[in-house]
Amino acid sequence: MADKSTIERLKDQACEMRKNMLKLCHVGATHIGGDLSAADILTVLFHYAMKYDPKNPKWEGRDRFILSKGHAAGALYTSLAMAGYFELDYLFNNYRKLDSPFGEHPSDKVPGVEIPTGSLGHGLSISTGIALAARLNKKNHRVFALLGDGESQEGMVWEAAMAARHYKLGNLVAFIDRNGLSLDGETEKLMRLEPLADKWKAFGWNVMVIDGHSIEQIVNAIDNLPPVDSDTPTVIIAKTVKGKGVSCMENDVNWHAGSIDAALLEKCCAELDEARKRERGE
Amino acid sequence: MAQETFQLFKLIEKISAREVYGKKLAEIGSVDDRIVVLTADLMRSNKTIDFMKAHPERFFNTGIAEQNMMGIAAGLALEGKIPFVSTMATFATMRACEQVRTDICYPKLKVRIVATHGGLTTGAGPTHYGQEDMAIMRSLPNMTVIAPGDPNQIGKVIEASINWEGPMYIRIGRGGEPVVYKEDYAYQIGKSITVKEGKDITLIATGAIVFHALAAAEKLAKDGIQARVIDMHTIKPIDREAIIKAAKETGAIVTGEDHNIIGGLGTAVAEVLAEERISCKFKRLGIPDVFGVYGEPDDLYHKYGYDSEGIYSSAKSLLS
Numbered sequence: 066m067a068d069k070s071t072i073e074r075l076k077d078q079a080c081e082m083r084k085n086m087l088k089l090c091h092v093g094a095t096h097i098g099g100d101l102s103a104a105d106i107l108t109v110l111f112h113y114a115m116k117y118d119p120k121n122p123k124w125e126g127r128d129r130f131i132l133s134k135g136h137a138a139g140a141l142y143t144s145l146a147m148a149g150y151f152e153l154d155y156l157f158n159n160y161r162k163l164d165s166p167f168g169e170h171p172s173d174k175v176p177g178v179e180i181p182t183g184s185l186g187h188g189l190s191i192s193t194g195i196a197l198a199a200r201l202n203k204k205n206h207r208v209f210a211l212l213g214d215g216e217s218q219e220g221m222v223w224e225a226a227m228a229a230r231h232y233k234l235g236n237l238v239a240f241i242d243r244n245g246l247s248l249d250g251e252t253e254k255l256m257r258l259e260p261l262a263d264k265w266k267a268f269g270w271n272v273m274v275i276d277g278h279s280i281e282q283i284v285n286a287i288d289n290l291p292p293v294d295s296d297t298p299t300v301i302i303a304k305t306v307k308g309k310g311v312s313c314m315e316n317d318v319n320w321h322a323g324s325i326d327a328a329l330l331e332k333c334c335a336e337l338d339e340a341r342k343r344e345r346g347e
Numbered sequence: 348m349a350q351e352t353f354q355l356f357k358l359i360e361k362i363s364a365r366e367v368y369g370k371k372l373a374e375i376g377s378v379d380d381r382i383v384v385l386t387a388d389l390m391r392s393n394k395t396i397d398f399m400k401a402h403p404e405r406f407f408n409t410g411i412a413e414q415n416m417m418g419i420a421a422g423l424a425l426e427g428k429i430p431f432v433s434t435m436a437t438f439a440t441m442r443a444c445e446q447v448r449t450d451i452c453y454p455k456l457k458v459r460i461v462a463t464h465g466g467l468t469t470g471a472g473p474t475h476y477g478q479e480d481m482a483i484m485r486s487l488p489n490m491t492v493i494a495p496g497d498p499n500q501i502g503k504v505i506e507a508s509i510n511w512e513g514p515m516y517i518r519i520g521r522g523g524e525p526v527v528y529k530e531d532y533a534y535q536i537g538k539s540i541t542v543k544e545g546k547d548i549t550l551i552a553t554g555a556i557v558f559h560a561l562a563a564a565e566k567l568a569k570d571g572i573q574a575r576v577i578d579m580h581t582i583k584p585i586d587r588e589a590i591i592k593a594a595k596e597t598g599a600i601v602t603g604e605d606h607n608i609i610g611g612l613g614t615a616v617a618e619v620l621a622e623e624r625i626s627c628k629f630k631r632l633g634i635p636d637v638f639g640v641y642g643e644p645d646d647l648y649h650k651y652g653y654d655s656e657g658i659y660s661s662a663k664s665l666l667s
């Protein structure tokens with residue numbers, strides 16, 4: 066279990082990351098709602114769980130990360146920048162420009178991005194292939210994938226779920242960003258997903274259900290993953306809030322995607338700082 | 348129908364084809380209860396939400412599941428419904444390609460796929476570019492393929508589609524396309540529209556590029572070149588006569604489309620010319636067989652040479 070100072074550091078980083086996502090959203094439109102809901106998960110992945118070398122993005126021993134919900138590119142770019150793959154300013158100065166490596170969906174022109182994503186449903190199959198290759202190569206890194214809950218309506222997700230268990234890929238970990246919303250509205254009203262945990266259990270996966278905004282719970286889930294060489298892939302259903310941390314965006318599909326002006330940016334960042342201060346008891 | 352073009356740059360009115368589509372669909376849904384509408388978590392984007400509000404019992408939002416949606420549409424059509432199915436061009440034609448081909452085109456079902464975000468209009472990268480959609484759809488037997496020449500034309504296409512047999516693929520952009528037609532006109536599936544007469548060269552365009560072709564024609568006119576401009580809204584079945592006539596009367600053809608250079612409008616025109624044994628000056632403009640980079644659509648059209656400037660300079664060099 067991580068010590069208290071690690072947890073505090075991660076919380077600071079999550080706050081910083083949200084502010085960076087918002088800055089990017091001021092540069093140009095991002096999928097800010099789904100970026101914010103994934104911020105705590107990505108913070109723990111990039112600053113606690115995964116091993117990687119930003120100076121050598123293709124290092125063989127790295128843990129792989131696949132952003133299956135590719136529209137949350139802003140979350141991935143800010144994670145990679147804060148992990149040291151490139152400067153934040155490089156991102157801010159180039160986002161959405163003509164010929165830029167940084168567009169609304171990630172491409173592998175960005176150091177640290179394994180494969181372009183953005184068409185929903187593909188990521189778990191790709192992750193299954195990467196995990197299978199690790200088995201063939203007798204390597205002990207893990208493969209982490211992040212999926213949207215709306216994305217889980219795609220049939221391909223369930224084909225991959227079947228395959229990963231069949232091939233006994235205990236080196237595969239999927240996070241579901243269970244914020245309850247997709248683009249049009251509530252997943253349960255559009256096309257019901259529940260009972261989601263039972264579905265994954267029925268597919269033979271090791272299932273954890275956590276609060277996706279509790280750094281402690283995310284860290285705890287990582288600490289309790291089955292060994293890499295186990296037979297069972299793990300899915301972590303992380304209950305989250307779309308737009309988390311910015312009150313005017315929370316739980317509102319109108320903030321699925323969009324951009325913000327300077328005044329709103331300032332207001333959002335102040336709200337995040339204020340909340341973090343309160344949390345620290347300052 | 349001839350069109351006064353010199354007013355183009357004075358007042359460029361932009362309308363969203365998606366808005367026009369949403370309204371028209373809700374409207375015809377009231378007079379024809381065979382119409383059902385399906386979308387895959389994009390009703391707020393493609394404006395089928397208008398139909399959902401007007402006719403909730405005939406509206407199905409399948410969640411993010413395009414293949415399932417196409418299959419359901421096939422089943423509905425088999426039982427006499429007229430499904431309008433909408434998602435982004437890339438997902439409609441590639442994710443759900445086999446369902447479209449085998450379940451809809453093969454049994455020749457009356458399904459209307461209205462795909463948004465055709466070409467590079469999202470600017471959001473290859474995952475969201477519909478840059479091969481027309482080539483794929485054109486190669487499917489029984490399929491009719493249409494890209495309306497301006498944002499209002501989608502309304503006419505939807506009306507005409509009710510009495511058209513077999514499956515249709517209708518592709519529009521992201522929104523904010525310039526208006527080409529300032530007055531009313533007759534629309535017929537499969538019959539191109541000559542929006543500007545000319546004798547020196549013919550610019551054949553489809554979708555949002557019709558506007559750019561007109562703008563190019565206006566620039567060419569300043570150089571004393573009379574360019575004919577054809578709105579080839581129907582890519583399949585293509586208006587062979589208009590192509591033959593253009594080649595014979597003007598001797599030079601430039602095609603323009605927001606689509607890969609392979610398999611779309613340019614290819615379709617070339618096929619007609621070759622089979623008719625017509626030799627003329629000929630140039631295809633479109634995405635030069637690459638995955639489009641990120642950027643705003645207008646910048647991308649410019650980069651790849653099929654905006655008004657690109658069409659203008661290609662026409663000039665073709666004639667020189």
Ligand SMILES: Cc1ncc(C[n+]2csc(CCOP(=O)(O)OP(=O)(O)O)c2C)c(N)n1
Binds near residue numbers: 184185212215217
């Ligand atoms: C195959 C496919 N269909 C549709 C889309 C358009 N789209 C982008 S994001 C989105 C909603 C995603 O919802 P969810 O997976 O729950 O993500 P989150 O709410 O976390 O942003 C949709 C429908 C897409 N990118 N890919």
